[in-house]
Amino acid sequence: xxxLLQNLLHGFAVAxxxxxxxxxxxxxxxxxxxxxxPGIGTVVGVSxxxxxxxxxxxxxxxxxxxxxxxxxxxxxxxxxxxxxxxxESATVVTTLDGYQMARQGRAAKALGIATIGSFIAGTFGVVxxxxxxxxxxxxxxxxxxxxxxxxxxxGFTAISAIGGRSPVKGLxxxxxxxxxxxxxxxxxxxxxxFTFGQDWMLDGFSFLVVAIGLFGxxxxxxxxxxxxxxxxxxxxxxxxxxxxxxxxxxxxRWAIVRGTIVGFIVGILPGAGATxxxxxxxxxxxxxxxxxxxxxxxxxxxxxxxxxxNNAASAAAMxxxxxxxxxxxxxxxxxxxxxxxxxxxxxxxxxxxxxxxAWGLIASMYIGNVMLVxxxxxxxxxxxxxxxxxxxxxxxxxxxxxxxxxxxxxxxPIDVLFVGAFGLLGFIMKRLDFPAAGLIxxxxxxxxxxxxxxxxxxxxxxxxxxxxxxxISGALMVLAITALLWPVVRSQIIExxxxxxxxxxxxxxxxxxxx
Amino acid sequence: MRLAEYIAAIAVAALGVAAxxxxxxxxxxxxxxxxxxxxxxxxxxxxxxxSAVLVRNIWQADRQPAAPxxxxxxxxxxxxxxxAAEARKPWLIFLVSTAAVVVLFSYLxxxxxxxxxxxxxxxxxxxRSWRASLAYAVLSPIAFHITFGVLLSVxxxxxxxxx
Numbered sequence: 274x275x276x277l278l279q280n281l282l283h284g285f286a287v288a289x290x291x292x293x294x295x296x297x298x299x300x301x302x303x304x305x306x307x308x309x310x311p312g313i314g315t316v317v318g319v320s321x322x323x324x325x326x327x328x329x330x331x332x333x334x335x336x337x338x339x340x341x342x343x344x345x346x347x348x349x350x351x352x353x354x355x356x357x358x359x360x361e362s363a364t365v366v367t368t369l370d371g372y373q374m375a376r377q378g379r380a381a382k383a384l385g386i387a388t389i390g391s392f393i394a395g396t397f398g399v400v401x402x403x404x405x406x407x408x409x410x411x412x413x414x415x416x417x418x419x420x421x422x423x424x425x426x427x428g429f430t431a432i433s434a435i436g437g438r439s440p441v442k443g444l445x446x447x448x449x450x451x452x453x454x455x456x457x458x459x460x461x462x463x464x465x466x467f468t469f470g471q472d473w474m475l476d477g478f479s480f481l482v483v484a485i486g487l488f489g490x491x492x493x494x495x496x497x498x499x500x501x502x503x504x505x506x507x508x509x510x511x512x513x514x515x516x517x518x519x520x521x522x523x524x525x526r527w528a529i530v531r532g533t534i535v536g537f538i539v540g541i542l543p544g545a546g547a548t549x550x551x552x553x554x555x556x557x558x559x560x561x562x563x564x565x566x567x568x569x570x571x572x573x574x575x576x577x578x579x580x581x582x583n584n585a586a587s588a589a590a591m592x593x594x595x596x597x598x599x600x601x602x603x604x605x606x607x608x609x610x611x612x613x614x615x616x617x618x619x620x621x622x623x624x625x626x627x628x629x630x631a632w633g634l635i636a637s638m639y640i641g642n643v644m645l646v647x648x649x650x651x652x653x654x655x656x657x658x659x660x661x662x663x664x665x666x667x668x669x670x671x672x673x674x675x676x677x678x679x680x681x682x683x684x685x686p687i688d689v690l691f692v693g694a695f696g697l698l699g700f701i702m703k704r705l706d707f708p709a710a711g712l713i714x715x716x717x718x719x720x721x722x723x724x725x726x727x728x729x730x731x732x733x734x735x736x737x738x739x740x741x742x743x744x745i746s747g748a749l750m751v752l753a754i755t756a757l758l759w760p761v762v763r764s765q766i767i768e769x770x771x772x773x774x775x776x777x778x779x780x781x782x783x784x785x786x787x788x
Numbered sequence: 789m790r791l792a793e794y795i796a797a798i799a800v801a802a803l804g805v806a807a808x809x810x811x812x813x814x815x816x817x818x819x820x821x822x823x824x825x826x827x828x829x830x831x832x833x834x835x836x837x838x839s840a841v842l843v844r845n846i847w848q849a850d851r852q853p854a855a856p857x858x859x860x861x862x863x864x865x866x867x868x869x870x871x872a873a874e875a876r877k878p879w880l881i882f883l884v885s886t887a888a889v890v891v892l893f894s895y896l897x898x899x900x901x902x903x904x905x906x907x908x909x910x911x912x913x914x915x916r917s918w919r920a921s922l923a924y925a926v927l928s929p930i931a932f933h934i935t936f937g938v939l940l941s942v943x944x945x946x947x948x949x950x951x
Contacts, residue, residue: 325942441838442842669913672905680894681944735820
């Protein structure tokens with residue numbers, strides 16, 4: 274425990290340097306604006322801004338990007354409440370009661386309780402990250418290639434099982450991502466694969482080019498399908514109105530507690546993410562609340578619970594990322610790619626080899642949460658004004674951000690062309706309900722999955738039982754196979770139970786692209 | 789409209805077949821364990837199987853009685869790739885402008901390509917006045933140049949006129 278406190282204090286010493294404080298502030302501010310703008314989720318913001326951090330010290334870069342990550346969760350609420358447009362997939366459910374509250378003239382109250390709930394949940398999440406990360410790290414140190422392969426497989430299957438409405442489409446996205454990851458030089462044998470004799474293909478597909486295209490351009494082309502883009506905001510709140518009354522607080526406090534717990538548990542699971550957490554928290558609260566009948570008509574608990582849940586989940590998703598190197602969501606997958614580009618390998622050794630980075634990041638999350646609560650309460654009118662810019666103009670700027678970001682990666686015109694091509698692919702995937710986040714996860718985790726699979730088989734001289742005979746990898750493999758088969762078994766059970774009648778469509782909760 | 793889904797499933801199957809064909813040209817085995825052809829080969833097989841499952845799912849969904857029509861909204865229908873009539877023209881202008889800026893960015897430079905892109909999208913997609921469109925076309929590239937090129941030292945392409 275004393276070690277933990279010492280490490281955390283060291284982290285604060287890193288995060289509280291003037292440079293890192295400035296980057297944290299820039300991150301949370303940019304994140305809130307990105308979250309507030311409709312159609313640009315966290316994953317888009319982090320993908321677009323990641324190339325601009327290459328010249329920076331990795332610790333400052335991750336502090337800024339983490340600020341964007343959780344800042345966007347706060348910001349997403351603003352457009353959900355004021356304009357009935359979720360700025361972020363994790364705030365979709367907030368529109369149900371948040372916008373109703375705005376129509377009743379209680380927009381600032383909705384934003385205020387969301388901010389306070391987010392602060393409590395976010396801080397609880399970071400405390401748990403602090404406590405659980407060293408513990409999980411000790412377990413992860415016992416991992417060899419078979420355990421890592423089994424864990425990555427578990428991450429993929431969990432995502433495919435809950436990603437969007439069709440598990441098959443989720444699996445196809447992940448598999449295409451894995452296949453794209455095999456393009457380029459094979460690191461184990463030194464042979465080029467699928468390069469068609471082109472030298473520029475030896476490096477393979479940059480995950481950032483793919484992410485910027487799929488999320489940045491793809492989302493925008495989709496948003497532009499609605500005539501005139503999205504509607505503009507409906508209300509103009511004042512910060513003083515944001516502070517909750519005693520009655521509001523009494524109604525919301527347990528919703529915040531329940532939302533925080535649900536969000537944390539869901540967020541720590543690989544592939545679950547903040548969106549699923551917010552949906553589950555909303556339905557739990559609807560059942561638990563004494564005012565369940567008011568849900569959907571402007572119940573303050575209907576804002577407090579999902580908003581707490583999505584922030585707790587965002588913090589929780591950092592635990593598998595930092596300790597195991599396994600992203601829990603689309604955004605943390607992009608952050609994982611950033612770690613690799615900066616030459617850092619997330620996983621158990623991160624805490625011992627790069628303590629400044631790991632503990633500096635955790636400490637910055639405490640500081641970021643305090644910055645965000647102040648920023649969101651006092652700057653609500655400012656962020657609201659960003660929503661008055663019409664959607665086609667916002668979209669034009671996002672396209673230019675994407676193009677400049679792609680070019681900045683390596684000054685290569687081909688990267689810009691690929692961003693355009695993957696943008697079109699992202700648009701088609703979105704329209705046909707293939708989760709683009711699955712493709713990114715496949716692309717980022719593909720090399721790790723393949724290398725650990727091949728190393729394991731080299732260790733066992735080609736004997737596949739190595740994955741089942743070691744206790745940790747055996748347990749993880751069983752979990753992975755169960756997760757893979759569960760959606761199929763479940764649909765068969767439901768079909769039998771209903772006497773062959775088609776089961777009701779599942780809710781659209783799951784790993785969506787904005788997580 | 790399930791046609792787009794069927795086409796997507798066929799495209800996935802074609803990708804799987806191509807992956808199998810190309811992976812067969814790589815060694816499947818290594819001295820100990822598996823070689824560089826193993827992983828892509830089985831990914832190709834998975835894609836072919838998954839596309840077959842997808843086709844079956846789409847076909848089964850097609851056989852279900854159609855759901856009652858929901859009241860018309862501005863939102864595009866599921867699986868719709870081309871927007872409805874009233875949004876089609878601005879969407880196509882935006883799509884073509886985006887394609888043009890992606891292709892021309894490295895050759896015309898950031899300032900000119902962004903200026904032209906903003907002029908077209910603000911004037912004909914956002915429907916703003918010529919004055920506002922020209923203001924966006926001139927001021928946005930300058931703001932980008934100062935923010936990215938000067939303050940963040942991001943390398944930006946230079947066009948034939950030296951900016």
